[in-house]
Amino acid sequence: MVKSTIVKILLLLIGIAHSFVIANELPNICSRDQNVNEFTILSYHEIADKSETLDSTYAVPPSNFDQQMNWLIENGYHFVNIDDIINYRKYGKALPNKAVLITFDDGYQSVYDNAYPILKKHKIPFVIALVGSWLNGKKTVDFSGKTIARDKFLSQKEIRAMIHSGxxxxxxxxxxxxxxxxxxxxxxxxxxxxTRLWFKDTKTYEDEKSYQKRVYNDLLENNIYLEQYTGQKPRVMVWPYGHYNIEARKIAEKLGMPIGLTLDDGSNTRITPLWGLRRILVEGKMTLKDLEHNMLSRNANLADDDRTTKAAHIDLDYIYDPDPAQREKNLGALLDRIKNLGINTVYLQAFADPDANGAADYVYFPNRNIPMRADLFNRVAWQIATRTQVKRIYAWMPMIAWELPKNNPAVNDTVVTLQVDPTHLNMGYPRLSPFSPKARKVIKEIYEDLAKSTYIDGILFHDDVTLSDFEDDSQFAHKQYKKWGLSDSVSAIRADRKQFEKWTQLKTDYLDDFAMELAQIVRNEQPGLKAARNLYAQVALHKDAQEWYAQSLAQSIKKYDYTAIMAMPYMEQADNEKEFYDSIVKNVKQVQCGMERTVMELQTVNWRKDNEPISPRELHDTIGYLYGLGVHHIAYYPDNVFTNNPDADKIRADFAQKPIRMHSLTSFEMAPNN
Known part of the structure; x- marks a missing residue:
């Protein structure tokens, strides 16, 4: 792959999270971050007409830029600089109303010729993010695999003149x-x-010490160079392509750059960290109306939680093949299919369970604890992100359902289930005890290794975030129960109704808290990560189901970004499908923000009837019916690329139906349920 293609792909990713905005929405009271937007940051690149640009995608014509600055002034926006933001955050000095910061990435010469006169006329402060190796070119610069003239970038004289202006x-x-x-x-x-480098010669990945040294050396080199070249030492780090992680952020802070500018979507509120400030990416095709909508949506705190999810739950097992060449063919078929499906979200399997006992034996990414079936997840996720229309990729992962190798120290630290009546609910598959310190350590390491090896937008926790009302009776659980002030065995707890109720809630909290801890581990590497989980349908149907599963509908909606209810009537042997869906939706609507944070996950095969495919007509009717009930988010499982199930053309048309935008009951609105 030539370098120009590489950079175009990376630039494509910049725009993914910024182009998918629903117009004409009310402010989202169900946003995770409900604080007021304190300031908005705009990210520009070239300011030049299309015929004069190096990359027209992010180039704004000078006339458009002038209109945009005038619109901001006329509509009461106030321009601020980095000192203003620091003084506000560190010393409490108030920012003006509707504060906005202007930034320019890459250091194009057109900024001086075409943007600077406008900025100077209106006395607008701005930030210019500079790449040292491009400035250090003598006559030419290697830009996106092309050799271009050095004078396409700012000169030392031009940079110093803009700095001297204040x-x-x-x-x-x-x-x-x-x-x-x-x-x-x-x-x-x-x-x-x-990225942790892959070395072709040794067929190994870069270790953490080498990775951190490489990042440190590059950022240090740029700071030294820019201070000498411009006379100003950087205190702001603008992350290339918007990508950053906790290691890079700590290095930047150590080098005197506590402020980090990203391309993350959303508002800058009081809880947005200085090292992860969000920006609106201004694209060349963005009209004044588009900019207005983006600015107003930030001030109304319209978050991405309110976007409509259209998701396919995809098994990586379908793509895996012992032959690498066949894997690539399978991947090509999957990418073509995804383009045709019309989906915007993928739940992508990151583990393998060849013996089908419900516990993961392998994973599809390099790690310290579980055998790797193939180094495939990163490849597939990256190709989906850069080659299709999909906006969000979730890694579908077990939480405790791991079958460790025999030499792993935690292999025997498993969930113990009491012997019960065979007709009683039993999870039925092997799991590590979440109460075992050794097991928790192993699981955390698995998630950390996933985070460092791939590019993802979210985690979808498998349905194993659960313990039945006869679990866990392991020695590790006994110790935890005693810490909770309970009896130290499941039998004794079950014999006391008051203890049993307390135990049920404590287990539910414990499992969800562990999931949040794992999500944060991944979020250290993938800062914008969303946390989702599969939830059994019975939990959304019956008030007593929390006792059976240690899962709570209301608590799940509160703690996770999304709750994917396995709304599968044939699997649940429901007598009437519509009544089944009606009951779930009714109960979801009773929970504040339930509709905004719930995904209805449908089945595309009837596992109780020899894996018979659900007919296209039934899927069409079901999706339309759910949209009619006010459901926002729909997913389906499984997707089979080789049997065209579900039918790609038909599911694309089904998802093209417009959901009725209905919100859950909240303290702000009391309306009867449908």
Whole structure:
């Protein structure tokens, strides 16, 4: 793959989270971050007409830029600089109403020629993010695999003139990390600042010490160079392609750059950290109306939680083959199918269970604890992100259902189930005890290794975030029960109704808290990560189901970004499908923000009838019916690329139906349920 293609792919990712906005929405009271937007940051690149640009995708014509600055002024926005933001955050000095910061990435010369006169006329402060290796070119610069003239970028004289005006602040954009580096055996070129390199010669990945040293050396080199070249030491790090992680952020802070500018979507509120400030990416095709909508949505705190999810739950097992060449063919077929499905979200399997006992024996990414079936997850996720219309990719992962190798220290630290009546609910598959310190350590390491090896937008926890009312009776659980002030065995707890009720809630909390801890581990590497979980349908149907599963509908909606209810009537042997869906939706609507944070996950095969496919007509009717009930988010499982189940053309048309936008009951609105 040529370098120009690499950078275009990486730039494509910048826009993914910023182009998928629902117009004409009310402010989202169910946003995770309900604080007021304190300031907005705009991210520009080139300010030039299309015929003069290096990359027209993110180039704004000078006339448009002038209109945008005038619109901001006329509509009461107030321009701020980095000092204003620091003084507000550190010393409590108030920002003006509707504060906005202007930034320019990459250091194009057109900023001086076409943007600076407008900025100077209106006395607008701005930040310019500079790539040291591009400035350091003599006559030419290697840009996206092309050799271009050095004078396409700002000169030392131009930079110093803008700094001398008192308007410009220099930021680091890395020394030479504005490029892709090989991040897997298949050759994908991924953002240099977050990718652990794959070395073809040794067939190994870069270790953590080497990775952190590489990042430190690059950022240090750029700081030294920019201070010498511009006379100003950077205190702002603008992450190339918007990618960053906890290691890079800590290094930047250590080097005197406590402020980090990202391309994450959303508002900058009082809880947005200085090292992860969000920006609106201004694209070349963005009209004044588009900019207005983006600005107003930030001030109304319209978050991405309110976007309509159209998700396919995809088994990576269908793509896996012992032959790498066949894997690539299978992947090609999957990508073609995804393009045709019309989906915007993928729940992608990251583990394998060949013996079908319900516990993961293998994973599809390099790690310290579980055998790797193939180094495949990163390859597939990256290709989906860069080659299809999909906006969000979730790694579908077990939480405790792991079958460890025999030599693993935690292999025997498993959930113990009391012998019960065979007609009683029993989870039925092997799991590690979440109360075992050794098991928790192993599970955390698995999630940490996943986070460092791939590019994802979310985690979908498998249905194993559960313990039945006869679990867990292991020695590790006994110790925890005693800490909770309960009897130290399941039998004794079950004999006391008061203890049993307390135990049920404590187990539910414990499992959900562990899931949140794992999500945070991944979020350290993938800062914008969403946490979702599968929930048994019975939990959404019966008030007593929390006792059976240690799962709670209301608590799940509160704690996770999304709750994917396995709304599968044939699996649940429901007598009437519509009544089944009606009951689930009714109970979801009783929970504040339930409709906004719940995904209805449908089955596409009837496992109780020899895996017979659900007919296209039935799927069409079901999706339309759910949309009619006010359901926002729908997913389906499984998707079979080789049997065209569900039918790609028909499911695309089904998802094209418009959901009726109905919100859950909240303290702000009391309306009767449908």
């Amino acid at each position: 308007l410009a602040e220099v930021a680091s954009h890395s020394y030479q990390f504005h490029e892709g580096l090989q991040g897997n055996p298949q050759g994908n070129m991924e953002p240099a600042i977050t």
